[in-house]
Amino acid sequence: MIEKTVAELSAALAAGETTSVALTQAYLDQIAAHNEVLNAYITVCADSAIAQARAADEARAAGSSAPLLGIPIAHKDLFCTAGVKTTSGSKILHNFISPYDATVVERLQAAGAVMLGKTNMDEFAMGSSNESSYYGVARNPWNLDRVPGGSSGGSAAAVAADLCAMATGTDTGGSIRQPAAFCGITGLKPSYGRVSRWGMIAYASSLDQAGPLCKTAEDAAILLNVMAGVDEKDSTSIALPPEDFTATLNNSLKGLRIGLPKQHFTSGLNPAIESAVRNAVAELEKLGAEVKEINLPNSDLAISAYYVIAPAEASANLSRFDGVRYGYRCENPVDLEDMYKRSRSEGFGEEVKRRIMIGTYALSAGFYDAYYRKAQKIRRLVKEDYARAFEDVDVIIGPTTPSPAFALNSMKDSVTMYLEDIYTIALNLAGLPGMSVPAGFVDGLPIGMQLVAKDYAEATLLNVAHQFQQVTNWHKKKPVLTTSEKTTEA
């Protein structure tokens, strides 16, 4: 049962084939069996999950039938959850129990989803491998020596290994799409403003966006229906007409115009990934889509601009972690400055400190124009590139990542790691919706195809991805979990 999609589980619960309590217990058993190795969860909420499941079963008995009622979910550990530890993958929040729920958490809970726990992530969502988590690396279920990607690596690994039916993640530069690609699942980064950021611990406020990580595009549509919507607590969330993202999943792709950006099929791309993506595009052509090559001339500037803007915003966003009101405080501070310095030096990890320093530098007097202002100009250029491209095409398709999941501890410097996000980052700068769907395997590891659409055209993305998943089986492949072998070896 645990390997089923959300849509299937919803039907099974509605048909009385199982109960939420049974389902929740099954996932908790799977977590108990595999989380020690995968380290996908930082916190597991077994008791409250069973209680929520029982409540869901009672609600169903009383006539409720919401699609997510009783379905177990995992939340990335940067969504604030009332009464449950929320760490953002950092030592500095090792003891932080939020007194309130993030809007995303609140909406999913109101829809009846059962929270299994909080998933592992790169510290403050800064990373592409999950290696910067204070709570240890999460592992890729397809190969335990590989990273699951990041920063939503725990959520992606949990979905891939059936440690939950669905999960939430956030994406600032690729943090939903890249781990989804590495773990062979479906991930959606909605348009900026589509989902409320209230209660989501900020990394880079103008880029962060929450979205679902699931087994199928249909599941992503079901989740997005609940997650999306304007929120008066988030001034940057956008009031859009209500939409049922499942309603257009089965639209025909006949006449769909697909653009392949030539900049995303260049020498840095693993050739096996290139041919997998081209094969996937061929499947869409068979469904009636038309394909043309397009130009995104400023693609190569996106990473540089991102690594100014995101750290700049982060340097301010992370100032509140000062040891004064909550979180980690150093032992025996001699004075205020000592408390600040040591609490932050000891509480933050290396990558976070690096980005705070980069951001602080970029905003400093005398450097602002050269870095921050210039990065904002590039951001506009990147946005214009996409706007121009979307005059001729409906969807832009390419690889999600240049290579499949890399080995743990293999990235020797941070810049090489940053280049992993070369195809995903531009969307965040432009605020556009993007998706990664499984599109094949390279060296026994799943790889992802990235779909991009215009602002607020998530329905188009989900439609294309769903149709693709109707004619392919990549999303149905399952990793063989090797926990028991490892246990016996040990």
Add this chain to the structure above:
Amino acid sequence: MQYETVIGLEVHVQLSTESKLFSGSATTFGAEPNTQANIFDLALPGTLPVLNEKAVAMAVKFGLAIGAEIGKRSVFDRKNYFYPDLPKGYQVSQLDFPTVGKGSLTISLEDGSEKVIGVTRAHMEEDAGKSLHEDYQGMTGIDLNRAGTPLLEIVSEPDLRSAKEAVAYLKKLHSIIRYLDISDAIMAQGSMRCDANVSIRPVGQEEFGTRTEIKNINSFKFVEKAINYEVQRQKDVLEDGGRIVQETRLYDADKDETRSMRSKEVANDYRYFPEPDLLPIVIDDAYIEAIRATLPELPDRRAARFVSDYGLSEYDAGVLVATREMADYFETTATLSGDAKLAANWVSQDLQALLNKHSWELSDSPIQAERLATLIQRIKDNTISGKIAKTVFEAMLDDSNDVDSIIEAKGLKQVTDSGALESLVDQVIADNPDQVQQYRDGKVQVIGFLVGQCMQLSKGKANPAQVNEILRSKLS
């Protein structure tokens, strides 16, 4: 050498919204520490700001009152620095695109002339909390009740040339703000705060001297004292051959001096950048006109009307419009009593003296405009004399009965019965034969003494004009 003083003021005004600039917490003054701080004010992770539109309306209102350009698209920025009473580690302010742009206001100088003072800008920002250094056994307490309270920072041009001008500007600003009712603007409570940029230059020199910024000035009186101290200090430094260091100085009211703050606190790089959690404020003409329609009559215009409608002197009018409450009080008294000139005298002299004596606000006064108007009417209809009216006024402080009952009960009604007055006059003539003789010998000014005797004998109740007349006829 003769020096000229150059002053610019930065005035912070707490806007009197019910809730904070970016959160729903209350802004009441004096509440128990940290009882008005919610999860946003505490900067819990994941919380986001939501702009209080009432604060924007107040800022725009102020802008229109000083004839300023209103920013059609104003942008909030983050100003980064670490301090325990700044929970987010940055203050949200407006750097390049403030809501209120260039404007001006007019002050009256001591010689009666007027001077226009430029206002560079006024921007919105959030207040910090308070660090409490006393009563915590060597530790520091943090009170975040004030954190996030909306402030309007009003920056003047360096147009002020003396401490007196600075005070006049500040008082004018205070008056406008009170008329607009956008802030309590009480300096002692910190709802209006003033930093002064002060420099001096040799008379005739065009270039400004190096300025210092004086902080921590919390009354009108201290503004004058702090600036005067600082000007003298700068003169002394220059005359001793020294140079002025650009720095921030704290005013110490107890010692009446300014002191340098540690340079470390001054050398901050605030790393401003646009606040990504908030959208720019877009203001259209319709919004501006809607706010303009709510503007009250402002002090300058009201004073002009008092001169033209009530025939007051410009000086009296200026005194009466200083606060909206006082002007309202005067206008009610004038209308109800039917004598604006008397009303002006009573309000600006007797009432003002009463308020000063007890340190009362106008609203504390037991003598409301309606009661004072009745009192004035009784003077006009000769029920009491102007002098007796002062006694009645005193009595009205402790006696909440209506004015006529007080006059009646205390037997203060003026004696106008000519029979009674004649016997009074006869008595005085009999008692003062020497003065009577002097009068008859042609020293007519002695009549004043005799009238005075009559008044004394009547305990002030006799109608002096009648007494005068009767005396003259009896002595002729």
